[in-house]
Amino acid sequence: xRIMRGRFFLQCDVVVTADLNxxxxxxxxxxxxxxxxxxxxxxxxxxxxxxxSRHRLPxxxxxxxxxxLAARRAKAAAAGVDPALMEDVxxxxxxxxxxxxxxxxxxxxxxxxxxxxxxxxxxxxRCLGSFFIRSGYTLRVLDKDxxxxxxxxxxxxxxxxxxxxxxxxxxxxARLPQLPPDCILADVTSIKQAPLRAMxxxxxxPVVGLHPMFGPDVKSLAKQVVAVCPGRxxxxxxxxxxxxxxxxxxxxxxxxxxxxxAMELIQxxxxxxxxxxxxxxxxxxxxxxxxxxxxxPIYRLELAMVGRLFAQSPQLYVDIIMAAKGLPRLLEQYRxxxxxxxxxxxxxxxxxLIEDFNGASAYFGDLAPALLRESGELLRxxxxxxxxxxx
Amino acid sequence: xRIMRGRFFLQCDVVVTADLNxxxxxxxxxxxxxxxxxxxxxxxxxxxxxxxSRHRLPxxxxxxxxxxLAARRAKAAAAGVDPALMEDVxxxxxxxxxxxxxxxxxxxxxxxxxxxxxxxxxxxxRCLGSFFIRSGYTLRVLDKDxxxxxxxxxxxxxxxxxxxxxxxxxxxxARLPQLPPDCILADVTSIKQAPLRAMxxxxxxPVVGLHPMFGPDVKSLAKQVVAVCPGRxxxxxxxxxxxxxxxxxxxxxxxxxxxxxAMELIQxxxxxxxxxxxxxxxxxxxxxxxxxxxxxPIYRLELAMVGRLFAQSPQLYVDIIMAAKGLPRLLEQYRxxxxxxxxxxxxxxxxxLIEDFNGASAYFGDLAPALLRESGELLRxxxxxxxxxxx
Numbered sequence: 001x002r003i004m005r006g007r008f009f010l011q012c013d014v015v016v017t018a019d020l021n022x023x024x025x026x027x028x029x030x031x032x033x034x035x036x037x038x039x040x041x042x043x044x045x046x047x048x049x050x051x052x053s054r055h056r057l058p059x060x061x062x063x064x065x066x067x068x069l070a071a072r073r074a075k076a077a078a079a080g081v082d083p084a085l086m087e088d089v090x091x092x093x094x095x096x097x098x099x100x101x102x103x104x105x106x107x108x109x110x111x112x113x114x115x116x117x118x119x120x121x122x123x124x125x126r127c128l129g130s131f132f133i134r135s136g137y138t139l140r141v142l143d144k145d146x147x148x149x150x151x152x153x154x155x156x157x158x159x160x161x162x163x164x165x166x167x168x169x170x171x172x173x174a175r176l177p178q179l180p181p182d183c184i185l186a187d188v189t190s191i192k193q194a195p196l197r198a199m200x201x202x203x204x205x206p207v208v209g210l211h212p213m214f215g216p217d218v219k220s221l222a223k224q225v226v227a228v229c230p231g232r233x234x235x236x237x238x239x240x241x242x243x244x245x246x247x248x249x250x251x252x253x254x255x256x257x258x259x260x261x262a263m264e265l266i267q268x269x270x271x272x273x274x275x276x277x278x279x280x281x282x283x284x285x286x287x288x289x290x291x292x293x294x295x296x297p298i299y300r301l302e303l304a305m306v307g308r309l310f311a312q313s314p315q316l317y318v319d320i321i322m323a324a325k326g327l328p329r330l331l332e333q334y335r336x337x338x339x340x341x342x343x344x345x346x347x348x349x350x351x352x353l354i355e356d357f358n359g360a361s362a363y364f365g366d367l368a369p370a371l372l373r374e375s376g377e378l379l380r381x382x383x384x385x386x387x388x389x390x391x
Numbered sequence: 392x393r394i395m396r397g398r399f400f401l402q403c404d405v406v407v408t409a410d411l412n413x414x415x416x417x418x419x420x421x422x423x424x425x426x427x428x429x430x431x432x433x434x435x436x437x438x439x440x441x442x443x444s445r446h447r448l449p450x451x452x453x454x455x456x457x458x459x460l461a462a463r464r465a466k467a468a469a470a471g472v473d474p475a476l477m478e479d480v481x482x483x484x485x486x487x488x489x490x491x492x493x494x495x496x497x498x499x500x501x502x503x504x505x506x507x508x509x510x511x512x513x514x515x516x517r518c519l520g521s522f523f524i525r526s527g528y529t530l531r532v533l534d535k536d537x538x539x540x541x542x543x544x545x546x547x548x549x550x551x552x553x554x555x556x557x558x559x560x561x562x563x564x565a566r567l568p569q570l571p572p573d574c575i576l577a578d579v580t581s582i583k584q585a586p587l588r589a590m591x592x593x594x595x596x597p598v599v600g601l602h603p604m605f606g607p608d609v610k611s612l613a614k615q616v617v618a619v620c621p622g623r624x625x626x627x628x629x630x631x632x633x634x635x636x637x638x639x640x641x642x643x644x645x646x647x648x649x650x651x652x653a654m655e656l657i658q659x660x661x662x663x664x665x666x667x668x669x670x671x672x673x674x675x676x677x678x679x680x681x682x683x684x685x686x687x688p689i690y691r692l693e694l695a696m697v698g699r700l701f702a703q704s705p706q707l708y709v710d711i712i713m714a715a716k717g718l719p720r721l722l723e724q725y726r727x728x729x730x731x732x733x734x735x736x737x738x739x740x741x742x743x744l745i746e747d748f749n750g751a752s753a754y755f756g757d758l759a760p761a762l763l764r765e766s767g768e769l770l771r772x773x774x775x776x777x778x779x780x781x782x
Contacts, residue, residue, distance in 0.1 A: 333671060
């Protein structure tokens with residue numbers, strides 16, 4: 001592979017005249033102003049964050065954000081700037097302001113009662129723990145070696161949050177000693193039925209199942225979705241949900257059974273088929289750097305969705321796969337579909353393959369063009385970030 | 392599903408004081424300045440575009456862009472602004488300036504010789520045709536019903552570019568009448584060996600196979616990759632490659648055989664497995680709106696990669712699948728991998744599944760964490776754009 005551009009334009013630098021240099025100098029000046037605008041905006045949003053924290057207001061208010069974006073789009077359009085450009089730039093700036101708001105968050109619960117995170121030294125446990133600390137709670141961690149002192153760690157707890165690997169969740173919940181009657185028992189496992197049953201069995205007080213739909217690497221909970229499966233005594237669970245909202249999260253109430261069925265498709269099946277594709281490429285001895293080089297943004301992203309899996313914890317993914325009780329049935333059905341398509345390809349049944357395709361198009365309906373637009377916009381952003389000099 | 396935030400903070404608007412309103416008014420002012428900066432920058436980059444066009448310089452110069460970004464990152468850092476924020480904002484602005492440069496492009500070829508696009512009314516044909524027109528070429532289209540007048544359409548052509556569906560490419564190339572001896576014959580099919588053979592057989596003059604690695608919806612060719620498979624007489628093909636470079640494209644020279652093998656993995660296998668997943672969801676009668684609601688950005692993107700397929704042309708995808716000669720063999724191997732994993736799941740072989748995972752991790756090597764970072768950054772951008780009020 002060679003980048004072939006160079007050989008046509010070796011003379012570029014020579015022919016650059018004062019004209020172009022003058023234009024570039026003026027772009028430099030405008031970009032300096034841009035840095036200045038970004039700096040001042042960051043100072044102002046930090047002040048808003050501090051104000052919100054003092055007044056116990058949520059970090060993220062969807063209506064305010066939507067309103068602000070609509071107003072700015074209108075102003076941009078009036079000035080001849082593409083409103084989509086203005087919105088993209090503002091959203092990117094807003095991410096920064098959400099994640100850099102260093103002001104402490106206010107507390108919705110009783111700060112005299114400690115928060116205990118079971119598995120608090122794990123990645124998600126540490127992530128959530130840091131938010132409790134920033135809101136002023138006393139945080140206690142109950143990890144592998146702490147079970148001997150569990151009763152004293154749990155004394156007077158206002159919340160016990162279970163954040164351990166899926167395969168240990170139910171067993172560890174069952175091991176919990178008696179909790180204060182009004183203490184919330186909650187978990188953050190990516191399946192919800194079994195942990196909820198275990199929590200309801202071990203604790204007679206308030207119980208709620210949570211599934212944070214994000215990884216432990218987030219710097220801010222703004223706009224992050226948390227699925228909430230009610231267990232018992234919603235009224236007493238309320239401060240915890242309010243706390244998540246103060247941190248910026250968006251809560252979605254779901255039935256545990258519904259949630260788990262959806263997750264088998266959303267998580268377990270996708271992980272397994274991505275894993276299969278990665279192992280398939282390995283068996284092919286495919287030259288990954290060649291695949292990357294020849295991939296347009298869309299294929300590069302598809303390869304990334306497979307490859308990213310293998311930079312993460314095998315235990316985590318294998319546990320998600322193993323915990324999905326319906327997976328063998330789903331896999332069997334997926335293989336049937338694949339076999340059907342395989343037959344079409346082998347027997348060159350072009351018309352039938354088009355019919356299969358059209359059947360799925362009808363099922364996806366309006367969502368297909370919506371997903372095409374959404375992913376198209378994201379691919380344009382991926383393309384923005386591309387540097388053909390390095391890959 | 393309900394968004395639960397509302398019920399905790401109904402009183403928000405009441406407690407907003409002059410303080411917060413004042414801060415928000417000042418953010419408004421800063422955003423007005425931002426609109427102004429964007430307007431002025433767009434005017435300057437348009438002037439640069441016009442200057443480059445006059446001087447026949449390429450629209451996109453990777454070194455200049457890299458240099459500019461490095462300088463701006465440094466300035467941002469000095470001012471206390473996250474350099475990554477500055478770079479993201481600038482790259483987004485640059486996209487706009489590339490695609491809005493309305494100035495006509497200069498021509499690298501002989502404007503007295505017409506460019507003929509076979510299939511010029513198709514999506515990609517129209518897209519490429521518009522660039523030739525903007526550079527001042529006389530564009531002729533040879534479409535389905537034009538074969539009767541093909542000899543007159545092709546008279547004196549400097550370039551004949553074949554842009555028809557894969558399954559017709561070779562047959563239509565074979566139908567071409569004699570071309571002027573120095574006319575370039577080129578194609579833009581996503582496979583390269585067979586079309587190249589067909590072109591070399593029908594025309595004794597310069598031949599080159601191109602594979603534009605982008606869709607017909609691009610507004611600018613800046614940074615878009617075009618794979619180039621040389622056929623015959625590279626010297627006389629040169630102006631066409633130079634022309635692509637003037638439009639901003641990045642050329643990658645590849646051997647046709649290599650290219651096609653990579654594309655079987657990059658395109659055909661991915662399309663087929665995505666199609667299989669879509670049909671699988673259809674057979675499950677999965678509630679797509681529920682899946683979307685419960686999907687974090689990563690799963691939403693995975694669903695989008697499947698769903699977007701079904702908003703596009705079944706013929707196009709089925710033809711890519713059918714044209715991949717090695718696909719049956721690849722599919723068989725993929726199914727073997729899937730069966731192996733299926734067995735692990737059914738027989739609860741957790742340790743072995745982790746070993747399978749680790750094997751693929753070793754194969755992906757350093758690329759896995761790189762892809763995790765790259766896709767992580769893209770997912771943060773997807774999250775920026777998220778509006779939990781609407782989905």
